[in-house]
Amino acid sequence: MTFVDKELLRQIADLHQTPKGAYNIRKNGEGIEKQSTANIEIITKTDKPGINIIVKPGTKNESVHIPVIVTESGINDLVYNTFEIGADADVLIVAGCGIHNDGSKKSQHDGIHHFIVGPRARVRYVEKHYGEGEGTGERVLNPQTIIDMAENSWAEMDLIQLRGVDSTKRNTKATLANGAHLVLLEKMLTHDKQVAESSMEINLNGEDAKVQVISRSVAQDDSKQIFYPQVMGNSKCWGHVQCDAIIMGQASVKAIPGITANNADAQLIHEAAIGRIAGDQIIKMMTLGLNETEAEERILQGFLK
């Protein structure tokens, strides 16, 4: 692996060496390293690009790393990954995509991820997107995430865009059965002339299904962001959507959270707030010894943590 590869892996998956447990590393549209374990099997799809990650029922405290890196300009990578999390399993999945584009052509990675979370299973999924490189070629990431949650399962999805992604269209769909609990945590930073759009559609079908959608974003410079989180309460369920954005420079942020109750016992709440960093927040940090730039960075760092 080159220095650039290692740096991208560090950014998106905190990987400093070959990960423990099951893993699959994809580079420039091809799998380059893969390892299964006794409980987690990674199988290359035969009908289309991508892998199946099969976690045996009852697997506890294991992790899967499936980072993707793109280092060549002009790559257009589309990948389908399916995650089958067996009943009562408890796993961590670390994904993410880093693009290094020094060329003039567009580099794009579109990951279509389908999660099938078994009864009572617990999964934490962390996906980080990051772009870098001196070239004029765009860095584009359009992830789709589909989550089917069986009864009493639990999932936390941390969907994070660090920086350097010129254009992104995120699409997240989830369906929750009885007692399922989903936490969707989206964090996004855009800068320069970047554009980002995120749509979510969460169907709370089962009784006592629960979802928390927490979106935190920072839009800097001339960037544009649009959020459409939608929660449908189709049973006795609970849903909370919270969108917070910090806007800076000439950026624009549009947040249109939507809640639909199709059942009288559905309890749904949405909140949305967009604003600049307050002057007294900067002053407070400055009274602690930070200069204005450091104060701003500290506030943003906390906000997107």
Next chain:
Amino acid sequence: MLQLKNIYFSVKDDDNNTLNILTDISYDFADNQFVVITGPNGSGKSTLAKIIMGIEKPTSGQIILDGEDITDYSISDRAKLGIGYGFQHPPRFKGLTVRDLLSTAAGKTIGNDQCYRYLTEVGLCSKDYLDRDVDNSLSGGELKRIEIATILARSLKVSIYDEPEAGIDLWSFTKLTESFKRMHKTQPGLVVIISHQERILDISDQIILLSNGAIKTSGPKAELLPQIIHETKTHCELQKIELEEDVKQNDFCR
């Protein structure tokens, strides 16, 4: 140690008229003193505190710290020289935890033991608060106590507290007063507190009484406190008489 020399501060109102907020404030603060600045609402107390921290710039005058003219220094520069300021209405931060804020205040990542010490000092149970965000989930009183803890987490030459009692319940206030007493005994440095509270005035070494933006009087607590209490009571009685007169005159309104 800290000198204010002929500080003036004025602003323009909507009609471009000059409003004098502070007029010719001069005072020498001695090291290791506990000084309370008191006075009626609108007398310029908070403005004076902000001028010492650098949040407001004086229209004219000088601020000298240990012989160095810091009048044109930024807030950060003054913070680095050892001046700290506790906000009357502290800001909230989504995503920053109490631990993050205390570490930022200390200038380094601090361990549980130190956090525990600072939070206990302000009457908060460390394990309940350390990993909580400093956001809207905290009550006004909790936020205020965390604000004071951020001052304690720094090694300061000058600690300024702008109405630390505001928004704090009675139990916490008693605890806070005890903390100030203890800090005064154990920690070196000048402490300047803006306060209306008799109990805070009572633990001071020196009192400065501001009125209409100027120092009306200043001196040791033993001399000034009885006088202030007497004046306040007389003032309240006068206000009561005026109010009663006012009510009588407006009887026809009922």
